[in-house]
Amino acid sequence: MDCREGKDEAVDRRSVLGGFATVGSLGLAGCISAEDDDPVEAETEAERLILRGFEDEGVDAPVETTIYANAENDERSRWAQLVQHELNETELFDVGFQQLEWGSYEQLCLNMAENEENCLITLDISGGWDPHSYVNLLFHSAHWAPNGFNFNHFADDRVDELIDAGRSESDRTERVEIYEQLQERLLQQLPISILRYGEEATVYRRDSVERWRQYPLPGIEYDTVYAPYAGEYVELADGGDAELVGDAVATVSNPDPIRMHDTTSNMVTSLIYEGLLAVDFEGRPQPQLATDWEQLDETTYRFELREGVTFHNGESLTADHVRFSLERYEGSPRANDVYDWYEGVDVVDDHELEIRLVEEYGPFETSVGLPIVPLAAGDDGEPDLSERPVGTGPYAFAGRDEGEYWRLNRFEDHWFDGDDDVPETPPIETITLRIVSESASRQAALEAGELDVATGLPAESIPDFDEAEGYGVERSVAGAIDFLVYPRYLEPFGNVDVRRGIDRLIPRERIVNEVYAGAGSVGYTPIPSLLAEYADPDFEAAIVDEYLG
Secondary structure (H helix, E strand, C coil), X not given: CCCCCCHHHHHHHHHHHCCCCCHHHCCCCCEEEXXXXXXEECCCHHXXXXXHHHHHHXXXXXXXXXXXXXXXCHHXXXXXXXXXXXXXXXXXXXXXXXXXXXXXXXHHHHHCCCCCXXXXXXXXXXXXXXXXXXXXXXXXXXXXXXXXXXXXXXXXXXXXXXXXXXXXXXXXXXXXXXXXXXXXXXXXXXXXXXXXXXXXXXXXXXXXXXXXXXXXXXXXXXHHHEEHHHCEECCECCCCCCEEEEEECCCCCCCXXXXXXXXXXXXXXXXXXXXXXXXCCCCCEEECCEEEEEXXXXXXXXXXXXXXXXXXXXXXXXXXXXXXXXXXXXXXXXXHHXXXXXXXXXXXXXXXXXXXXXXXXXXHHHHCCCCXXXXXXXXXXXXCCCCCCCCCCCXXXXXXXXXXXXXXXXXXXXXXXXXXXXXXXXXXXXXXXXXXXXXXXXXXXXXXXXXXXXXXXXXHHHHHHHHCCCEEEEEEEEEEEEEEECCCCCCCCCCHHHHHHHHHHCCHHHHHHHHXXXXXXXXXXXXXXXXXXXXXXXXXXXXXXHHCC
16 A cells, blocks of 8 residues: 555645644634534533534534453553543543454554544554654654554654654754654644653562662563663572563564564563664663674764674574664565665675665664574574574573463573673573463462562552562653544544544543553653653643643
8 A cells, every 4th residue: 555645635634724823712613413403512622622623524423433442451441441431421422442352452453544443542652762763653654554553544744754854863952853843743733642651660579589670661671681781680589590480461462573563572572682782771772782883974884793692593693694684674564663774784794794774864773773583584494483583682482372471591602701790691590471461460460479570560559569568669761652543534533623622631630640540641742751852841831732722
């Protein structure tokens, strides 16, 4: 499918609607006839906005739709029902609620626009240490789902221009200005509603684990077990090396890097795969499979590879593995992870290479840490990474039971020789991640001693564990946002006034305080507070006041 198909018509409509500077100054209708001819009165500014949109689209109240959540995420289901309640209270909508298992939910999200599903979708997404990773796949018209995360096929020329400009600019001051313009434009258009910036929290049993360090990005929770690049590792409390038992909140979708769409798959493989660079707990690029790197010019980077690195299948790392691993992404569901910037690799020798970019790429150093995989994973090769992931990491895949557990064993031939901060060998021999989809069950398993570490507990339980003896709690502001996706390809949700009205009805404070027990913070723009340089609170408050009132 050409992802720009039908774009011009949509942009023309938005250019008219986007001409209104502030929603508060509009003269809005006060009532509209429902299907049973009883007038529906607008009692609030949000309702008046929605009614105006209904009149523009020629639709009658109540508008029927369904709000969805995946069954494995209790908090998401709860805030979806809060939104459902607020919309139904207006009598302008008749909103149902439905839960789906993750596999079915994923397919609904990725195909909602193509199938013209009449649905409101509740999601969260985790990005990286650069704003590009949050806005590109969600909003650029080149990344319409299912090959990106632009779920409702939003298209806006100015948004595309700003995303492209931010990607190709390396000057920090210029980038901040570009992303401020982009965030303002997105609030004008409002293709989705951002409602919360997340928080990551892990609870561990002190009789099992000495200490824990919380990584800010979802999907990398277990890196702290052994992360030489960041000076971090974990020891068992009894001084033994036997087994660490943790949790995973959903079934692993696909552990092949070019096909991963979910944080669980990333979580269970983050100790298996390694990249040229890694990003530490403060967001700083660090050497991993590369020992050194330098930027030769705006579009060329030279990397020196670490010698003596062995893959779990016995292959020895060379520059050819890097080229192969990057070019595997071509035509894959995750192609944009590489082909947003990749021009090619020039192999200088076995342990030196140059990566050429299509153009200057600001977030390159925080984006190039993609998993390097063995050459045997080529077409018709073994291993099939979707069945048996193979990398160079400190732990190797040891087995799985679908829907039950995922197991890793210490890789005895890992390249790290030890330093003053991290021992040569990971202290823990085996990591077993139990797949427990219900948060209450995860909590019960932790309390019963069946889990040593839990990363997916109910938010309201975290304060209790924080006060309880015998448990440690580690928190971090997260690189994650919760959001609501509108079916803007269907009337009346294609009308920006309708979307703005719904946005005003979202009970953000209640969601943060009641659903997440105060964890995280209210959000409106797609760049989370973790990226403080690009997420100025005063700027956000000003544009929220102007466009969302």
